[in-house]
Amino acid sequence: MLRNLLEKPWLPQPDNVVGGNAAVAVPTSAERIALRFFLAIVGVIFFLFTITFLSRSQYPDFQALAGQPWQPLSNPWQLWLNTVCLLLACASLQWAVSASGKDKADFTRMGIRFAQLFAILFIVAQYLLWQKLHGLGFFVASNPANSYFYLFTGIHALHLLGGIIALARVSLKFRQNGSLPKLAANISLCATYWHFLFVIWLLLFALLASSPETYRTLAAMCGFLR
Amino acid sequence: MAHVAIADQEQEFHEPATFITKYIWSQDHKVIAIQYSITAIFVGLVALVLSGMMRLQLGFPDSFNFIDPSAYLQFVTMHGMIMVIYLLTALLLGGFGNYLIPLMIGARDMVFPYLNMLSYWTYLLSVILLLASFFVVGGPTGAGWTLYPPQAILSGTPGAGAGITLMLLSLGVFIVAFTMGGLNYVTTVLQARTKGMTLMRMPLSVWGIFTASILGLLAFPALLVSAIMMLLDQQVGTSFFMPALLSLGEQTDYTGGSPILFQHLFWFFGHPEVYIVALPAFGIVSDVIATHARKNIFGYRMMVWAIVIIGGLSFIVWAHHMYVSGMNPYFGFFFATTTLIIAVPTAIKVYNWVLTLWQGNIHLRVPMLFSIGFIFTFTHGGLTGLFLGNVVVDLPLSDTYFVVGHFHMVMGVSPIMVLYAAIYHWFPLVTGRYLHTGLGKLHFWLTFLGTYAIYLPMHYLGFLGVPRRYYAMGSTDFIPDSAEPLNASITVAAIIVGAVQIIFIVNLIWSLSKGRKSEPNPWGATSLEWQTPEIPPKHLNWGEKLPVVHRWAYDYSVPGVSQDFIPQNMSEAEVERLKT
Ligand code: HEM
Numbered sequence: 001m002l003r004n005l006l007e008k009p010w011l012p013q014p015d016n017v018v019g020g021n022a023a024v025a026v027p028t029s030a031e032r033i034a035l036r037f038f039l040a041i042v043g044v045i046f047f048l049f050t051i052t053f054l055s056r057s058q059y060p061d062f063q064a065l066a067g068q069p070w071q072p073l074s075n076p077w078q079l080w081l082n083t084v085c086l087l088l089a090c091a092s093l094q095w096a097v098s099a100s101g102k103d104k105a106d107f108t109r110m111g112i113r114f115a116q117l118f119a120i121l122f123i124v125a126q127y128l129l130w131q132k133l134h135g136l137g138f139f140v141a142s143n144p145a146n147s148y149f150y151l152f153t154g155i156h157a158l159h160l161l162g163g164i165i166a167l168a169r170v171s172l173k174f175r176q177n178g179s180l181p182k183l184a185a186n187i188s189l190c191a192t193y194w195h196f197l198f199v200i201w202l203l204l205f206a207l208l209a210s211s212p213e214t215y216r217t218l219a220a221m222c223g224f225l226r
Numbered sequence: 227m228a229h230v231a232i233a234d235q236e237q238e239f240h241e242p243a244t245f246i247t248k249y250i251w252s253q254d255h256k257v258i259a260i261q262y263s264i265t266a267i268f269v270g271l272v273a274l275v276l277s278g279m280m281r282l283q284l285g286f287p288d289s290f291n292f293i294d295p296s297a298y299l300q301f302v303t304m305h306g307m308i309m310v311i312y313l314l315t316a317l318l319l320g321g322f323g324n325y326l327i328p329l330m331i332g333a334r335d336m337v338f339p340y341l342n343m344l345s346y347w348t349y350l351l352s353v354i355l356l357l358a359s360f361f362v363v364g365g366p367t368g369a370g371w372t373l374y375p376p377q378a379i380l381s382g383t384p385g386a387g388a389g390i391t392l393m394l395l396s397l398g399v400f401i402v403a404f405t406m407g408g409l410n411y412v413t414t415v416l417q418a419r420t421k422g423m424t425l426m427r428m429p430l431s432v433w434g435i436f437t438a439s440i441l442g443l444l445a446f447p448a449l450l451v452s453a454i455m456m457l458l459d460q461q462v463g464t465s466f467f468m469p470a471l472l473s474l475g476e477q478t479d480y481t482g483g484s485p486i487l488f489q490h491l492f493w494f495f496g497h498p499e500v501y502i503v504a505l506p507a508f509g510i511v512s513d514v515i516a517t518h519a520r521k522n523i524f525g526y527r528m529m530v531w532a533i534v535i536i537g538g539l540s541f542i543v544w545a546h547h548m549y550v551s552g553m554n555p556y557f558g559f560f561f562a563t564t565t566l567i568i569a570v571p572t573a574i575k576v577y578n579w580v581l582t583l584w585q586g587n588i589h590l591r592v593p594m595l596f597s598i599g600f601i602f603t604f605t606h607g608g609l610t611g612l613f614l615g616n617v618v619v620d621l622p623l624s625d626t627y628f629v630v631g632h633f634h635m636v637m638g639v640s641p642i643m644v645l646y647a648a649i650y651h652w653f654p655l656v657t658g659r660y661l662h663t664g665l666g667k668l669h670f671w672l673t674f675l676g677t678y679a680i681y682l683p684m685h686y687l688g689f690l691g692v693p694r695r696y697y698a699m700g701s702t703d704f705i706p707d708s709a710e711p712l713n714a715s716i717t718v719a720a721i722i723v724g725a726v727q728i729i730f731i732v733n734l735i736w737s738l739s740k741g742r743k744s745e746p747n748p749w750g751a752t753s754l755e756w757q758t759p760e761i762p763p764k765h766l767n768w769g770e771k772l773p774v775v776h777r778w779a780y781d782y783s784v785p786g787v788s789q790d791f792i793p794q795n796m797s798e799a800e801v802e803r804l805k806t
């Protein structure tokens with residue numbers, strides 16, 4: 001890109017200049033470029049939520065969900081369980097990707113099915129966690145920490161749901177006209193998205209289960225101390 | 227090679243057969259561009275009428291009883307929001323971006339035509355949601371286009387119920403639409419350029435639209451995030467932004483949220499947004515000026531760099547909108563510095579436009595008139611921006627009519643000037659006919675002079691301390707009586723300028739069927755969009771074979787060549803034959 005910007009297009013140039021995409025050694029598909037931008041957008045969304053979270057965490061009414069032993073996320077065994085679930089989903093999808101690369105349609109289909117299954121399981125498990133917190137009296141509006149918990153997990157689940165739908169569409173198309181190379185390219189895109197959401201989830205997990213002291217330190221680094 | 231893979235996948239693009247697939251559910255970027263443009267211009271006219279009503283109230287207070295204080299605030303809000311987002315952003319990117327990108331880079335269409343179609347229909351949905359708020363109980367929101375909490379969702383503000391909800395939903399839907407479009411524009415520029423079209427051979431229009439799309443993709447999430455959180459504050463009762471407060475004498479359930487947080491988020495979107503509008507305008511005006519001055523654009527590389535640098539810097543200046551929010555003085559110092567730094571590449575662009583005109587062979591056709599008008603209005607608006615960028619100067623001027631004057635010169639009038647230049651310039655390409663020149667010149671002079679009559683006095687009102695967003699001033703000590711006739715004269719000018727736009731609409735409709743037929747490439751332009759086999763370009767744009775690009779977009783008046791422009795797709799061998 002930088003070399004491009006240094007070009008002097010007004011000088012006479014040899015007529016064999018290859019422009020457009022021919023200049024790229026390994027062509028990246030348009031879909032992958034678009035996906036990268038999309039991931040950047042999703043990243044920005046979660047980044048901004050996180051920044052507001054850190055800032056908001058320094059207000060006196062904020063009661064973190066972890067830290068003291070009686071707080072619900074101090075022992076986040078349920079979150080760990082859900083994380084394993086999502087990890088399995090990503091692993092299955094990765095398995096499907098490599099199977100499709102080796103021309104094994106059966107394994108590919110199986111991998112996709114497992115991925116769907118575990119991802120849906122993850123969302124259901126997150127929902128059960130919501131219900132549990134709600135039952136314990138941690139309502140959405142009763143404390144900003146709770147609000148953020150529901151917000152973060154909800155937005156994340158919505159993104160995952162989008163990923164599930166995209167994957168379902170891809171496999172439906174495959175069933176209709178069954179071209180494995182095309183499927184391979186498409187599920188590898190899906191896999192990239194899912195892995196990205198998994199990483200986001202790990203970050204959210206770390207953030208949500210941190211203690212007030214950690215928030216304080218992070219907020220201090222951002223200059224949010226009041 | 228990827229460009230072959232995308233551009234020549236003929237089987238993927240079927241010529242649409244029925245009227246509905248051709249003009250309604252169309253996936254052709256040119257049709258989508260027209261759909262975007264017509265919708266955007268339509269809401270823009272709504273916003274224009276709203277501004278006329280605001281001016282009536284300000285110029286002649288207490289004379290119109292259908293404008294009460296709530297209605298006034300609602301007009302202000304809807305006017306601002308529609309103009310910035312639903313008109314300018316949609317028209318420049320959805321309209322011109324869609325039309326020009328594939329044609330200028332030599333592609334057959336956007337890389338994701340289906341997504342592109344979806345983008346338009348989602349945009350239409352957002353417009354419908356927005357306009358629906360005029361018909362709900364309590365009317366549209368009156369919170370100001372910045373939608374600051376806590377007042378935006380408190381019952382004292384007009385439209386605090388359904389109005390603000392619809393506004394936030396509509397913005398969310400718009401952002402989804404924009405994201406679908408923006409991904410398309412960016413990917414198309416990166417992936418679908420034809421052979422020989424290096425990045426540095428792209429016309430500046432494409433550079434402006436491309437960079438603005440990236441800005442939009444990264445900045446709109448901030449608006450989305452703040453809209454989601456505000457919606458939750460309103461609907462669910464969370465306290466992201468809402469502080470503990472009394473409303474109508476009663477303690478609300480909100481606990482100590484931070485309204486300032488919203489301001490940061492909003493302006494983290496809001497400042498890049500002004501460049502989302504400005505950068506495509508910068509690009510387009512560069513191309514129009516070069517074409518009608520028959521001269522290569524001065525400092526092409528510098529222009530590209532300036533666009534990219536402005537785009538980058540626009541993310542670190544947002545807090546200059548918040549000098550009066552009580553932030554840390556060091557913060558203010560930082561943001562004042564970055565704000566003034568961004569003026570450097572901006573000024574370079576202005577110099578380069580002027581230097582392009584210098585000793586050019588200037589044809590004062592209507593598009594050129596509007597472009598030169600833009601240089602004036604943009605310079606004036608930019609200079610007042612420098613005033614406002616300094617904290618100490620801004621403090622007394624913030625929230626006065628000086629700010630209104632600044633941003634209307636720079637973000638209202640200037641992009642509109644470019645849009646008109648662009649419409650007069652590309653109308654022959656889109657329709658095969660010219661717009662009427664006489665009407666066009668009348669339209670230009672009345673608009674150009676009229677906007678000065680409106681906005682110059684506003685700076686003066688600002689110096690006097692007249693605050694913005696006030697329904698009526700009543701009598702105050704610090705505002706002299708002379709402000710009143712000044713306000714009345716502004717209103718008269720505004721009504722005239724508003725009415726003048728009818729000339730333009732009439733011209734558009736009349737020329738569509740009766741306008742003088744244009745020859746292909748009537749302005750003798752070099753860029754690819756004029757080199758299509760048919761004018762107006764047909765479905766898939768390029769006939770059998772994609773064009774091959776041999777040069778940059780600005781080979782005007784090359785010495786020794788008999789014709790005063792060399793199209794981008796003309797090879798050296800063909801040029802040799804033109805040499806005398
Ligand atoms: C030379 C560059 C510029 C500088 C230094 C500058 C500076 C400023 C400052 C400091 C303010 C805040 C005033 C206040 O509220 O107290 C402001 C407001 C504004 N500027 Fe600029 N500006 C520049 C260019 C632009 C451009 C190019 C645009 C749009 C195309 C623009 C659009 C706006 C808008 C819309 C507002 C008002 C927002 C509102 O409060 O509703 N500015 N500008």
Ligand SMILES: [Cu+2]
Nearest residue numbers: 497544546547
């Ligand atoms: Cu700004």
